[in-house]
Amino acid sequence: MQLTQIAADLGLECLVPLEPEREVRGGYCSDLLSDVLAHTQPGDLWITHQRHLNVVAVGKLREVAGIVFARGLRPSLDVVARAQTERVNLFVSPDPAFAVAGKLYRALHP
């Protein structure tokens, strides 16, 4: 499913200009970076509470479709700037991680 559609369905606020053609294939929910590196698949939407610079690197290396900061958590401006340079899609959701994951699952598996 297209990232723009997912973002609209889940009510995600987009923090960097989107790559509109990006496909979302699944999701992963974790705050442990090694766990994310080991288990996310390319095209996953990564839902997390971590919002520091290294998160952008992890997302880039695993080629996730985007990173969603749950519970309205906002990254600092340098994180957003790094994501823009590296072309990593960042989103904020007002929902807790559980609800973001639930909505994503429902969107991907209607």
Next chain:
Amino acid sequence: MVRRTNVVLRRIYPIAPRDLEQAGTVSTHVRRELLALGMNPDVVRRASVVCFEGEMNMVLYSQGGRIILLVKEDRVEILFSDHGPGIADIDLASQPGYSTAPDWARELGFGAGLGINNMEKNSDLFKIRSRVGEGTVVRATILVGVPFF
């Protein structure tokens, strides 16, 4: 006769200890270099994960050192070498879940105790050598397919 394969690319990156601002930049650079060489995306992803875990370990735990990227015709080699403090028990340090990360690092999502494990799983050949008080050297190799001779 051992046939030596040509070095296609060699890069050396210095790593500063505790520099979390810069941590991850070597891995993203390595990823870009490998993609630019037109390497298989799976090889690039595995090499990137190996590099990131090694880089983070050096930033979080070592007194600094360097990462060397060597791309040969049939393999990607990543060498990590640091100036200490060294690992007393490598088997223990490699055990999934074992970590000496301080609380501040755990709060940032590091210290899951999966770093060495992740490096090993994503490598075809993996070797750690360490001496307490001197330093640690890690060699991770990812084979990209043996060329026909």
